[in-house]
Amino acid sequence: MRRPTGSGVAGGDGPDAPEPDEAVDVAIVGAGFGGLGMAARLRREGTRSFVVIDGGDGIGGTWRDNTYPGAACDVPSTLYSFSFFPSTWPRRFSGQRDILAYLERLVDEHGLGPFLRMGARVERMDFDEGSARWHLRLDDRRLVSARAVVSAVGQLNRPAVPDIEGVERFAGPSWHSARWDHSVDLAGKRVAVVGTGASAVQFVPEVAKVAARTVVFQRSAPYVLPKMDRPYSRLERAVHERVRAVQLADRLRVYLTGETLGLGIVRSRRLLAALTALWRRSMHAQVADPQLRLACEPDYVMGCKRVLFSNDWYRTLARPDVDLVTDPVAEVTATGVRTVSGREEQVDAIIFGTGFATSDVLAPVEVTGLGGRSLREEWSDGASAHLGVTVSGYPNLFLLYGPNTNLGSNSIVFMLEAQIGYVLGALQALDRERLAWVDVRADVQRRFAAWVDATSRRTAWTSGCHSWYTTTDGRNTNNWPSFTFVYRWRLRRFDLLDHTVMPLRASPLATAAPPPASATWATAAGSR
């Protein structure tokens, strides 16, 4: 509520306020689904003053990084794509290459090329109260200034390699699944895979096909359900291309399935029991060995962590040339991996399928807002944002795929689309009401956070399972705790009254002077 104010107003940036290399209305950070979707919508609105900044050397985010064999979405493509940019997909669950191609088409058809700034990461973002602008410092020393910032840095792009003793001692090649080393031919090799998360479930079957021997180190068994995947026939694709309604119907069906799987299993015991039975039947059908069946049995209730989909995961584990090790890994030696029980596996390569550092949204970026407050400090005991999008004290900063907007089993793109529409609403409100900035009210954000806490308490994922959904003290900072249509509904409209605002200095100051007819985005905010 009480806000330290004042400092920056008179003095601007202080003595060392350098000229920005580029000044725009909107700076978008991240060129994955989120950033590119935002940019496409801005282009459709006719905006020209924006840039998309990404530390990578190409667009795509998740789908640029994850090139491992078998990489594919596990939400059907009809839903894992933007409704405003439909596409004809080769199969139900498209692979990484097709998804990346989709995003490249999005860039081409919206003419986004000239707006992309690749190859430099944003290191810090500071809000300057005097000019009411954000200053973004890139790691190549460039400075970008913007009226509004859309952070689309994703949640899953910093590979997490566990802190295992001796990793650097290993003589052979080793890599994380999101940094796949395509120069290594695994044919005939002995391969260790650490981790059995979403990525491992996809690439282990592919690796096992070529490797001489595959050893999978599992800390916690996942629930892996059958994936109803298949290529679309030529006829189906022709229909999809011409009859939009068919695609829409498919989108709806997929959506409802995702909703049921997600919150359904969390909220309905009967559904949970039915799905658990389905899972067990499918697992037992693929695995005969009672020992291995036991190892494949998760030690938590379904829904506690993300449910995974694959048709050949258990089949692969049952192969004679694949070993599943449930002993915790103790150390990596020059030639292999040793578990705590002393068992040592000699391998030629190690692949980490250990997922991503998740719970610190936006963590590597230093962000300061009104009165010099720091987002890192603000979030030291868990990230929180109003509707996952805005944080009080950080005017005109909008987060895509922010805190509490991750999902257990539905399309993140669906969430991103809701957020993009909401941000557009905010930008339009700035224009319409001739405002320099909007900043979500502290009481509004607090009320939302209380609702998230209360609602999450009822769900499985805070009921004791320490998954990547929660902070160390068991609060849910990652997942949306309700149905996704509730999210969409809640974000259908940007409510300006939920925000404190600052008028543009160019707004009608004296009533004697009529307002400038064209107080637009192009108009600088402050006096200088």
Added chain:
Amino acid sequence: MTGTGPVASATAGEPAASGSAAAPRAPVTAGTLEAPSSGASLLPPPAPAPSLPAAVLRLSMAIVSRRCFDPRLTWPVQRSRLRAAGRLLPLPRLARTTTATLGGVPVEVVTAAGGRVPVPAGRPGGVSAGEAGLAGAVRDAAGVSSATAGWPRTLVHFHGGGYCVGGPFVARSFAVHLAALTGAAVVLPDYRLAPEHPAPAALHDALAVLRALDAVVPGPVVLSGDSAGAGLALAAAQRRRDLGEPLPAGLLLHCPWLDLTADTAPVGAPGRAGDPSLVRRDVVLRPSWLTACARAYAPDGADDPVVSPLLGSIDGLPPMVVQAAADDLLRTDAERLALMAAASGADLQLVLAPGMWHDFAMQAGLVAAAGSAVRQAADAALAWWAPRAPEAPGG
């Protein structure tokens, strides 16, 4: 100064006509206040409030305002029409209004009586607001009752009406909602009106009430006002600052009227009419009515901070929450105050309600935006009081 003493008389304990003390079990105006309940709901807050569609209310406001705020009518006619219209405003049950006199000025004291009062999320516990707050204090001072003031939370709200019309009834609904959300006693002074009593009569009454309160309530009050009342609140705070008197804990200014020179511009200058699209959208105020009020209140000229506090300084004032409506001729006053605060580093938060009309929060309980505004005001006031509230140990 009209006041003869801190508290000249008090007619406390007397349930006022409109405040029915009924059904103590029912949650205080639940549903209209959108107070968060402890149980989790599937819908994120704010829970949809049962509110009149804004368009219907807007139309009603247009009709009522055209009939009441018309410079061609005499002041008595305007006043009686407004009073009649005020009776249409539904008051939440469980509101308790008491009349008293503070510093020689008649006041109405509003509390949300009975039961636990919901407090905005994030603040521990509920507040029991039965006999608490100022209602008790007034009685103490008057020797009528020895009830101790349980809650040192007092908010003084000056009603709007262009300094010429209106009375506490204008802000009664707002006050009740605010009282329910904060557990505070809300004092609504019935200050003297122009043209019978031009400036600085209203300011003198305001100061008399505040000085009387200094003696009877522990800790600072929150100062609030709507429209002209918000200008009065700011002018009173400025004056108290200049005189070295106790300052309020914070200022709540709803659709404040702060610069009367904009309404007394010389003939030919556009004045408030300078933005035709805004004039069209404003369904409550018309420039000519504001001009009539400004002339009546400030016959000797409006370029004195006493009547146009925007011309004075805001240095050294407590934190402010300012609420403006987008379709309100006076929104520029709020915007200018916000810019002034930004330039001087003062702690001010401005909100702007899109599609809303002048003084929309006075229809608290009828329209969702009013509920949102009241929640913001309540949250701010609680934060300002927090260091003194017993539930916030250590402050």
